[in-house]
Amino acid sequence: MIPRLIVHGGAWNIPPEYEGDHLNGVRHAIAQVYPLLRDGCTALDAVEAAVQHLEDDPTFDAGRGAVLNADGEVELDAMIMDGATLRFGAVAALQNTLHPVHVARLIMERTEHNLLVGVGARRFAGEMGVPEVRADELVTQREWDYYEGARRDPAYSTRRSFQPEHESDANVAPHGTVGAVAVDRQGNLAAATSTGGTAMKLPGRVGDTPIIGAGTYADNSCGAASATGWGEYVMRVLLTRTACDLLRTLEAPEAAEMAVDVLRQRVAGLGGLILVDRGGRYGFAHSTSKMAFAYVDDCGQVVAGTRKGSQTAAG
Ligand code: ASP
Numbered sequence: 001m002i003p004r005l006i007v008h009g010g011a012w013n014i015p016p017e018y019e020g021d022h023l024n025g026v027r028h029a030i031a032q033v034y035p036l037l038r039d040g041c042t043a044l045d046a047v048e049a050a051v052q053h054l055e056d057d058p059t060f061d062a063g064r065g066a067v068l069n070a071d072g073e074v075e076l077d078a079m080i081m082d083g084a085t086l087r088f089g090a091v092a093a094l095q096n097t098l099h100p101v102h103v104a105r106l107i108m109e110r111t112e113h114n115l116l117v118g119v120g121a122r123r124f125a126g127e128m129g130v131p132e133v134r135a136d137e138l139v140t141q142r143e144w145d146y147y148e149g150a151r152r153d154p155a156y157s158t159r160r161s162f163q164p165e166h167e168s169d170a171n172v173a174p175h176g177t178v179g180a181v182a183v184d185r186q187g188n189l190a191a192a193t194s195t196g197g198t199a200m201k202l203p204g205r206v207g208d209t210p211i212i213g214a215g216t217y218a219d220n221s222c223g224a225a226s227a228t229g230w231g232e233y234v235m236r237v238l239l240t241r242t243a244c245d246l247l248r249t250l251e252a253p254e255a256a257e258m259a260v261d262v263l264r265q266r267v268a269g270l271g272g273l274i275l276v277d278r279g280g281r282y283g284f285a286h287s288t289s290k291m292a293f294a295y296v297d298d299c300g301q302v303v304a305g306t307r308k309g310s311q312t313a314a315g
Pocket of ligand 1: 176207
């Protein structure tokens with residue numbers, strides 16, 4: 001079948017001055033990885049590669065550029081899932097690592113476990129030969145400036161970053177979780193997601209990203225999905241599993257919309273998701289004002305946007 005790849009770079013109040021970087025970042029990830037998928041690489045390799053590109057990009061809240069927790073430190077969550085076998089690997093609160101999605105993949109393939117956290121995850125990564133990076137190599141000036149401001153701001157709230165009412169508020173915490181979903185030539189599906197979580201989170205906080213069925217899910221019998229947004233709410237409705245279940249009866253675009261409706265209506269949640277069904281159709285939706293996304297359309301063009309309905313094709 002014709003392979004498919006869709007990525008996201010976070011659902012939040014992306015300020016106009018950051019939109020160009022978000023669009024370039026998601027377009028670049030697709031442009032780098034789709035040719036590999038077209039040439040026969042697996043969906044698992046494609047989603048890992050796409051997420052690694054996005055983790056390298058300081059624009060996004062993943063790998064380099066991740067947000068800082070309340071102690072001014074980076075703690076990363078990631079997950080990857082194979083729709084053929086339902087195997088997955090995940091890491092949470094991992095430090096000193098540029099590519100947590102790769103550590104998640106190693107957990108899936110080299111251990112009998114699914115999820116490792118904190119110091120144990122870091123030790124495992126070291127044993128697998130994953131290079132450590134200095135903590136400050138992951139931190140951008142943007143995040144540091146924001147952290148310093150947020151520490152002094154008694155009105156600081158995560159809500160500002162996600163709630164559409166705060167779209168023109170200059171004081172929103174940077175976000176930009178990243179995710180990728182693919183189907184390969186063999187019809188196998190995979191999904192991966194990576195994040196620094198929410199700014200000013202308590203040390204040790206784990207979001208939706210590495211929780212199976214919340215931030216990430218893939219099942220060859222229905223579809224695969226990656227979510228982003230305020231994780232405490234995304235988790236409550238198991239957003240990606242809900243979306244994949246809906247694919248059993250709905251077309252991909254409707255399943256994405258319906259899953260986000262569940263998020264909105266059941267828990268007043270703010271977030272979004274991308275998905276691909278087993279026939280290779282895309283869906284995406286968000287309850288935030290914006291979500292950066294890109295995919296390859298039927299003509300092989302990269303289509304990108306920051307709002308549903310705003311997408312443009314390029315190249
Ligand atoms: N979902 C992520 C978390 O709560 C954050 C985000 O997508 O912006 O950890």
